[in-house]
Amino acid sequence: MEVSPLVWGLTIAGIVGLLLFDFYFHVRKAHVPTLREAAIWSALYVGIAIMFGLGVLLLGGPTPGGEYFAGYITEKALSVDNLFVFLIIMSSFRVPREDQQKVLLFGIAFALVARTGFIFVGAALINTFAWVFYLFGLVLILTAGNMLKSDHDDAETADNFVVRLSRKVIPATDHYDGDKLFTIQDGKRVMTPMLLVMVAIGGTDILFALDSIPAIFGLTQNTYLVFTAVAFSLLGLRQLFFLIEGLLDRLIYLSYGLAAILAFIGVKLILHALHENNVGFINDGEPVPVTEISTSVSLSVILGVLVVVVVASLVSPAGKARNAISNARRHAEDYLDSEYTSDPAERERIYDLLLAERDQIIALGPKYRQKARNEQELMALLQRARDSHDSAVDRGEARATGPSKLLPPRA
Template identity: 50%
Template sequence: MAETPVSFMVGTYIVLAVFFIVDLFILGRRPHVPSTRECVQHIAFFVAMALIFGGLIWWVAGSKPAIEFYSGWLTEYSLSIDNLFVFVIIMSNFAVPKKLQKFVLSVGITIALVLRGLFILVGAALVQRFTWVFFIFGAFLIYTAVKVARGEDDDEEFHENALIRMLRKVSHITNEYDGERLRVTKDGVKYWTPMLFVFLTIGTTDVMFAFDSIPAIFGLTKDPFIVFTSNVFALLGLQQLYFLLGALLDKLVYLPVGLSVVLGFIGVKLILEALHGNTLPFINHGQPLTMVPEVPTWMSLAAIVLAIGLSALFSVLKMRSLEKRRP
């Protein structure tokens, strides 16, 4: 397997930066509700770019990193779709006007990318220096998978966090939006608009999302370049996906089941890798458990595609079944 050339990585970062700026700061700055056709075209473009990028990685570095990218991208993309449930609730509770929701999403996605970048740097350093951290990552993912499977991770109601409650007590706040502005002046008094609280809520929510997504991707690859590009491609086009799936999110009833299977699978994979590569004084006389099976990369991709694909298929079948029963 060849190493990914530095020139290829630099070129990738430049292209992704252009994609990100155009997606969020040019198209995302236009306050409008995108049409279904616009959403489909936008999403199809970035999906195609991700598939082509995986092919380019295969060409320059070999099949293993390419399969790792596809596995990571599908996992992060699936988690991003699940995260849209929370965005819908936040937008609804803060009564964000439809024409401003695209702008709010662009800011929220930017915050998510910055936070995930920081988490990736920290995670990569931990993985390289302390391989036993896989035990923690694996246990956390299995715990999260159980919560998702039980429905304990569902956010049926939105609850303001302590920071926002405190700001409401000590600041002048208006209940009206003034475009994209965070601060307005009325009768000589400065007020915060609800837009500030929307940004704070989405930003703090992004932190929680990162706690799920970063351990999951490190369970599939230890290459920071693959980890980062998987996350960026999963975030590109998320605005349009929000509007396209807005009315369908509550109908993807089996998506949490598919996600729980993916997270549980990756959690087990991480623990097996940790057992295989770490020396534990109380097991096997302090020697690595080399007899522990390792999950091949292609199996990870197959499991992810199967779990997410079946959850989407059964969700569609149930939706059609319910529609036929309606009088």
Template identity: 55%
Template structure:
């Protein structure tokens, strides 16, 4: 897929314009996001992603469009998994409801920048060392297995190294100061808990990218598609937080569904690595004749697993209300 520089620039500028508009709306009148408002924004961002995918189909063909849609759906579904932690972070830092939207927006913008660097590094690694697909595949299978058997029952938010450095280096106020991230008190500049929680959201999302980025590289090797699928998934994530926040604890089988998807993509990566094998200790350094998993099958499996997971979860909690998870 030939992506000219101007298209990269136009894409990034378009994302920045969307973020700027969103920030203006938030800063103009901080408020608690309603279900109706969140629904409209989710529909808007999903529609943008669909239109973008259709544009790829029109100008580059179904293969690349299918890769984008598969990557976008996978990233979005894995991002839903992130929402469990976001709920816990918001609760841990006691973020006022009227400021949660801004916290998510800035935190996710930070995550997008860091993911961009991660994606660029991953693309270079894959281009130079094709055998890295073996590592990616094995890691995804392990992650899927771990997710299936641990889920979210034992999850709690623990400050990572970046947050500990922020608290050690920068003076942090005890209380929030509206939506401000920085304040000056007695001539000294302080950061507020608002800044700290933004760093928490951004850095925590990056940790989740350790499995989502290898997963999407298992669906497409086009860096542009990897980046845009991540961008659209992240841009729509914060509104999804408000829309399905009350439903998250009802998705009792989400971890199982995501583990199946990660395992499937992990197997796909290993098969592709075998098909292009150059490692001397495997089949004498020659490619191995293995089945090829096309994007059509990948897309069908991803969508099918998510549908079955959602329906099965809702049926389970209806029959057994005690199965609902507690996120507080």
């Protein structure tokens, strides 16, 4: 599929326009998006991506259309996995709720710029060296193995090398000053945690690209389709975060599904490399007669794996329990952090979520209720959150609620 410079220019202008629209009309003024707002705009961005794909299908034919949708779905799934790390980073840096949108939009913009660079480098390598497909395939298979071996490391993702270097080079304060990146402390200009968290997210975005870009090149080698699939998968990620953040820990099998998809694409790349082989020590530099995996098979496998792991995660009692316990811990910390939000309604919403998670744990039965009780740090957090809320009730700043069965009785 040939794409003219005019189409390239219009596409880039449209994507930049969507980012600017997002900033000026949603992120510029600090606020916490409602569930309805997040749902509407998430659906809109997904709709734009689907409409674009239908246009590719209509104008380019079934093969480019299938490649675009396979790439978009894979990149979207990888982006959801990235949201786990974003949540860890923002929780670690205690980013105020009202300013989280700005941090996320920066992360998306940085990821788009960084991945665009990787895309053009990858395309140049592929056009110059056919053996790069072997390398990309091996990277994806190793990445799949690492996904199965371990979960995200909170300390590693929230305090990576880039952040540690920034702390050494530029003095930083421990407190936020609105959404400012720098502030004045003791007469000196210092950076705020807002800049550090943006550096952390930017640094991890570069790591994400190391598996994201080889994966998309395993599904299509058309640079335009690669770029648009990656771009549309990132657009709307901010809204998606606020829409599903309470469900992230419930997707306990997502990493297994993504590992299977990356391994599948890795094998597909290696088969393609063998089919196009010109490496001297493999079959004397001649192509190897192997069966290649078609775009329709790739799309079917990707969709099938994602449906299975998402459904299995959502119906799993262990997933429900882990999600409720993790969210209860996070919401208790948020409620107790006086700098987390200045909106009384938002604080009350957080406490309501905490009560709902308590009820979820109770409803799951004695096994998971006892699991929550065994986490002493969580019990202490819940006790402090209840005491803080009761004090707010006494001052008339919050409404009264019933006692929590999960909490120990007051002394």
